[in-house]
Amino acid sequence: MRRFFSDWKIQTKMTTVAVILVLFPILAISILTIDRLTDALRKAADADLAHILENIVSMCRIQHGLLQQKVTSDLVVARTLLRDYGTHIVEYPSDTVPFEATNQQTGETQQIQVPLWGIGGRPITNTTWFVDEVQSLIGGRCTVFQRTEVDTLLRVSTNVLKEDGTRAVGTYIPRSSPVVSAILRGETYLGRAYVVNNWHVTAYEPLRDRTGQIIGALYVGTQEQSADALTDAIARIKVGKTGYAFLADSEGNIILHPTKAGRNVTNLDDPLESKIITQIVEKGMKLSDGEVGTIRYPWINVELGERKPRMKIAKYVFYRDWGWIISAGSYEKEIFAAVRETKLFIYLVAGVIMSCAIVLTVLFSRIFTRPILDLTEITTQMARGDLSRRADTSGHDEVGLLARSFNEMARQIQDNTENLESIVARRTAELMESEARYHKLFEGSKDVIYISTADGRFLDVNQSAVELFGYKSKDELLKINIPHDLYFDPQDRHKMKEAIEKEGFVKDFEQRLRKKDGTEVSVLITSNLVRDKDGNSIGYEGIMRDITERKRLDAELKKTQAYLIQAAKMKALGDLVSGVAHELNNPLMASETILHVVRENLHKDCPNKTRVELAQECNRRMAKIINHLREFSRQAEATFEPLGIHVPVENALMILAQQFLNRNISTVKEFGSDLPHVLGDPNQLEQVFLNLISNASDAMDDLASRKKLTVKTCLADKGKKREVKVVIRDTGRGIPKEIIDKVFEPFFTTKEVGKGTGLGLSICYGIIQNHGGRIEVESQEGRGTAFTVVLPVPVGGHNVEKNSRRG
Amino acid sequence: MSKRILVVDDDELVLVALVELLSPKGFTVNTALSGPQALEKIEKAHFDLIILDIIMPQMDGYELCRKIRTLKGYSEIPIIMLTAKSGEEAEKKGLEAGADLFLPKPIAPAELLDLIEKTLKGETGD
Numbered sequence: 001m002r003r004f005f006s007d008w009k010i011q012t013k014m015t016t017v018a019v020i021l022v023l024f025p026i027l028a029i030s031i032l033t034i035d036r037l038t039d040a041l042r043k044a045a046d047a048d049l050a051h052i053l054e055n056i057v058s059m060c061r062i063q064h065g066l067l068q069q070k071v072t073s074d075l076v077v078a079r080t081l082l083r084d085y086g087t088h089i090v091e092y093p094s095d096t097v098p099f100e101a102t103n104q105q106t107g108e109t110q111q112i113q114v115p116l117w118g119i120g121g122r123p124i125t126n127t128t129w130f131v132d133e134v135q136s137l138i139g140g141r142c143t144v145f146q147r148t149e150v151d152t153l154l155r156v157s158t159n160v161l162k163e164d165g166t167r168a169v170g171t172y173i174p175r176s177s178p179v180v181s182a183i184l185r186g187e188t189y190l191g192r193a194y195v196v197n198n199w200h201v202t203a204y205e206p207l208r209d210r211t212g213q214i215i216g217a218l219y220v221g222t223q224e225q226s227a228d229a230l231t232d233a234i235a236r237i238k239v240g241k242t243g244y245a246f247l248a249d250s251e252g253n254i255i256l257h258p259t260k261a262g263r264n265v266t267n268l269d270d271p272l273e274s275k276i277i278t279q280i281v282e283k284g285m286k287l288s289d290g291e292v293g294t295i296r297y298p299w300i301n302v303e304l305g306e307r308k309p310r311m312k313i314a315k316y317v318f319y320r321d322w323g324w325i326i327s328a329g330s331y332e333k334e335i336f337a338a339v340r341e342t343k344l345f346i347y348l349v350a351g352v353i354m355s356c357a358i359v360l361t362v363l364f365s366r367i368f369t370r371p372i373l374d375l376t377e378i379t380t381q382m383a384r385g386d387l388s389r390r391a392d393t394s395g396h397d398e399v400g401l402l403a404r405s406f407n408e409m410a411r412q413i414q415d416n417t418e419n420l421e422s423i424v425a426r427r428t429a430e431l432m433e434s435e436a437r438y439h440k441l442f443e444g445s446k447d448v449i450y451i452s453t454a455d456g457r458f459l460d461v462n463q464s465a466v467e468l469f470g471y472k473s474k475d476e477l478l479k480i481n482i483p484h485d486l487y488f489d490p491q492d493r494h495k496m497k498e499a500i501e502k503e504g505f506v507k508d509f510e511q512r513l514r515k516k517d518g519t520e521v522s523v524l525i526t527s528n529l530v531r532d533k534d535g536n537s538i539g540y541e542g543i544m545r546d547i548t549e550r551k552r553l554d555a556e557l558k559k560t561q562a563y564l565i566q567a568a569k570m571k572a573l574g575d576l577v578s579g580v581a582h583e584l585n586n587p588l589m590a591s592e593t594i595l596h597v598v599r600e601n602l603h604k605d606c607p608n609k610t611r612v613e614l615a616q617e618c619n620r621r622m623a624k625i626i627n628h629l630r631e632f633s634r635q636a637e638a639t640f641e642p643l644g645i646h647v648p649v650e651n652a653l654m655i656l657a658q659q660f661l662n663r664n665i666s667t668v669k670e671f672g673s674d675l676p677h678v679l680g681d682p683n684q685l686e687q688v689f690l691n692l693i694s695n696a697s698d699a700m701d702d703l704a705s706r707k708k709l710t711v712k713t714c715l716a717d718k719g720k721k722r723e724v725k726v727v728i729r730d731t732g733r734g735i736p737k738e739i740i741d742k743v744f745e746p747f748f749t750t751k752e753v754g755k756g757t758g759l760g761l762s763i764c765y766g767i768i769q770n771h772g773g774r775i776e777v778e779s780q781e782g783r784g785t786a787f788t789v790v791l792p793v794p795v796g797g798h799n800v801e802k803n804s805r806r807g
Numbered sequence: 808m809s810k811r812i813l814v815v816d817d818d819e820l821v822l823v824a825l826v827e828l829l830s831p832k833g834f835t836v837n838t839a840l841s842g843p844q845a846l847e848k849i850e851k852a853h854f855d856l857i858i859l860d861i862i863m864p865q866m867d868g869y870e871l872c873r874k875i876r877t878l879k880g881y882s883e884i885p886i887i888m889l890t891a892k893s894g895e896e897a898e899k900k901g902l903e904a905g906a907d908l909f910l911p912k913p914i915a916p917a918e919l920l921d922l923i924e925k926t927l928k929g930e931t932g933d
Contacts, residue, residue, distance in 0.1 A: 582892065585912040585913050587818075588912075588913045591824075594823075601831075
């Protein structure tokens with residue numbers, strides 16, 4: 001209910017409250033007023049109706065009084081006239097007059113005889129002169145009664161007419177009639193009397209003889225209805241609009257009625273009307289004086305063609321003097337028209353007041369809620385972002401107060417918002433700058449920066465990653481399966497993951513990764529764990545540094561370093577050897593010279609001669625060693641000249657030709673044609689080839705067959721860098737893998753003691769290195785060895801060896 | 808009359824050996840252990856042939872050779888450089904200093920004798 005009510009707008013609420021506040025009192029007042037007024041008006045209408053009846057009754061009473069007065073005075077006139085004729089009525093007992101006497105009420109007849117009356121000498125019985133004279137004087141009827149023996153009053157002279165128009169002589173009033181009683185008691189009877197066939201206002205006076213005995217009665221009377229003026233007046237009475245008054249006598253004869261006058265209630269055309277009027281008559285007759293009866297009944301006015309009954313109300317009284325039932329009535333509606341009109345008026349007034357109240361309430365609630373609605377509108381606009389709006393603060397009521405508070409709040413909001421906006425703008429700019437900076441850092445980094453999931457997907461990578469791994473786009477790289485596509489062995493990643501999980505990070509973890517094209521790239525990975533807010537690891541972020549080139553350079557540097565170390569070693573060794581050789585030469589020469597002198601001085605057959613010769617042989621070997629050492633130390637002193645490679649090769653082969661023959665070695669020469677000249681020392685190169693070929697020969701020395709020496713020369717053209725290669729291949733026992741790396745080291749030899757100095761290959765190596773070339777060795781155990789001397793062709797070296805040949 | 812030969816070497820063993828080799832062949836052999844000592848000996852007596860070592864303390868063979876050549880009567884006297892120092896450059900330097908022969912140590916004694924005799928006869932040195 002509250003919720004329902006709270007859904008209403010204030011205006012509606014105010015209107016509702018106001019309407020309720022106005023409606024209830026007005027309704028209550030209206031209903032009370034109508035109730036009271038209706039009551040009053042009904043009573044008034046009732047009273048009006050009663051008054052109408054009273055008026056009619058009054059009119060009747062007045063008429064009745066007037067008639068009684070008239071009758072009384074008429075009686076005086078008639079009595080006076082009678083006395084004028086004679087003091088008393090004279091009875092002539094001898095003369096009897098017969099009458100066929102008729103009971104005026106029952107109509108029964110009987111033959112009777114009455115004495116003849118006369119006055120002033122003139123007969124009265126069964127004459128008319130007296131009564132007619134009286135009538136001419138008073139205008140009313142007059143009758144002379146004679147008391148019969150059975151105490152009935154017999155009309156013996158009268159001008160009262162019967163229904164048939166004849167005089168009512170011979171009718172009598174039975175003894176039971178109050179008239180007779182009053183007369184017999186000697187009283188004058190005034191009152192209504194049904195005379196022959198009409199009610200009359202009558203006066204009866206006893207007639208006495210000389211003795212004072214009542215012998216008859218004198219009567220004067222006027223028909224009640226003779227007052228036409230009265231009935232006219234009653235007929236003119238209107239009740240309401242269409243209502244009327246009607247009169248009926250106690251016999252049910254309708255005396256006065258707009259349409260039914262003269263008829264009896266028992267034989268009306270409409271049985272309902274008959275019934276109702278009968279009811280009125282019956283009830284009316286039971287009413288006491290001054291009592292008013294009321295009847296309500298539904299009525300269909302057939303004459304007007306009505307179908308629906310309308311309620312009629314009628315009031316009635318009983319006018320006892322005349323035995324009249326006087327009734328007046330009309331349609332209730334007409335009677336209570338005032339009630340209805342009043343009701344209508346009250347309703348109208350209430351309606352107008354309510355309408356006014358509603359309109360005023362609506363207007364006022366509008367006026368009251370207008371500032372609130374304005375405030376709402378402004379709030380809405382502020383909510384939409386127009387913070388500059390302010391409410392109208394002209395009012396000094398609560399709403400005005402609210403508006404001022406609101407404006408204060410709005411101002412603060414605006415201030416705060418502007419402040420906030422400037423802060424946000426600044427922060428946004430800073431963020432964007434920072435973002436741009438980090439983005440630049442991220443994208444601009446030459447190192448790979450990445451974020452990956454634990455299961456092996458990249459979430460983000462920078463451009464360097466795309467370039468490093470050779471993918472077309474970042475999107476393509478983001479789709480790969482890292483362990484599968486980026487690693488040669490997924491286990492490598494697993495190891496790193498374990499390290500990261502254990503320590504939280506790895507630093508400079510070296511990995512071999514696979515590019516898209518399958519080539520290898522070496523990277524150093526520095527990565528740390530990314531955790532979610534619960535501390536679970538969800539991925540990794542880190543950088544990768546491409547160290548492929550560095551590793552290559554490192555390897556090269558190492559090689560160069562080794563090379564330099566080797567060279568320095570060789571130089572130091574050379575210096576050492578040179579010094580040693582030099583120092584050895586003097587004693588060796590002295591020794592040799594002494595031995596020479598000693599041997600010369602010996603006899604031919606001296607056994608010491610061979611001993612000296614042995615010592616000399618020792619000296620020669622020492623000299624040979626020293627010579628080798630000197631050559632070894634002299635490597636740096638080469639003199640370079642352009643020469644065809646075949647010259648030193650051929651010289652070496654020529655020197656060893658006899659040895660090949662002796663050792664049954666076949667030689668194959670595969671010399672390339674048109675080889676360019678190299679820059680070299682002919683003697684040193686000859687020495688190198690001599691050494692290498694001699695070694696090859698030695699390597700095959702212990703073979704029984706299949707001793708084949710191949711010397712091949714060719715040009716290796718590697719773009720700008722051209723090289724001449726000399727390959728010396730034997731079919732000997734080969735060099736074991738374990739020692740192949742050592743063959744160029746000085747003093748390393750596999751030969752029997754005394755057969756090699758261990759300097760040959762190292763000297764060769766030094767010489768060729770000094771020439772800017774290299775010696776490569778390749779060997780298969782049991783299959784043979786190939787030494788390849790590679791010498792660079794100087795740039796622009798076009799001198800082509802013409803005398804090349806194949807062998 | 809026997810030819811006089813001066814051998815200059817800082818190594819006494821070499822001097823002893825050469826005296827042993829040359830004396831029996833009829834040469835008068837004098838020795839000096841250094842350059843100054845050699846020059847001293849040359850001043851005192853005349854020599855028909857001088858054998859020089861190169862690497863010596865105080866004064867090396869080249870300098871000694873050049874000095875000898877400046878001495879009166881020694882411009883044409885054969886000078887043989889007998890040295891452990893080898894190489895073309897050394898040889899060239901020796902010849903420029905005025906040596907007639909540049910021989911490496913060790914040299915076969917017979918060969919040395921042969922070359923000495925030939926030099927003395929004027930068969931070598933061009």
